[in-house]
Amino acid sequence: MTESEQTRADTLTLLLAYRINKHLPATLLMKKIRQCCEILLGRTHELVMINAYRKIISAIYDRRFAEVTIMLHMTEDNYRKVYLS
Numbered sequence: 001m002t003e004s005e006q007t008r009a010d011t012l013t014l015l016l017a018y019r020i021n022k023h024l025p026a027t028l029l030m031k032k033i034r035q036c037c038e039i040l041l042g043r044t045h046e047l048v049m050i051n052a053y054r055k056i057i058s059a060i061y062d063r064r065f066a067e068v069t070i071m072l073h074m075t076e077d078n079y080r081k082v083y084l085s
Contacts, residue, residue, distance in 0.1 A: 003046060010040045010049060011079055018072050026065050033068065034060045 001009070017036040021029050034057055041053040052075075059068045 006044070007046060007049060008083055010044060011075065014040060015072070015076050015079060018076075030060045030065050030068060033072070 014033070014036055017032055018029075021032040024032065037053040037056050041050060041057070044050055044053070056068055056071060059065075059071070
């Protein structure tokens with residue numbers, strides 16, 4: 001799998017984790033997103049993705065859940081523009 005395919009797959013994994021767990025209370029949802037980011041962080045080698053995962057994890061630890069939600073919505077919009085158009 002090339003790096004671009006891995007980036008696409010990892011991004012989709014994060015977005016699916018968000019959508020699947022969206023019904024949970026905010027703290028549980030953010031725990032799931034943090035866990036997903038930590039797993040993805042451990043297997044990626046791309047600096048942009050590493051920084052994105054760290055930023056999400058940091059915002060969750062600081063309890064800035066609204067900011068994380070905005071980041072995930074922006075990620076979804078960008079994913080749609082890049083991969084689905």
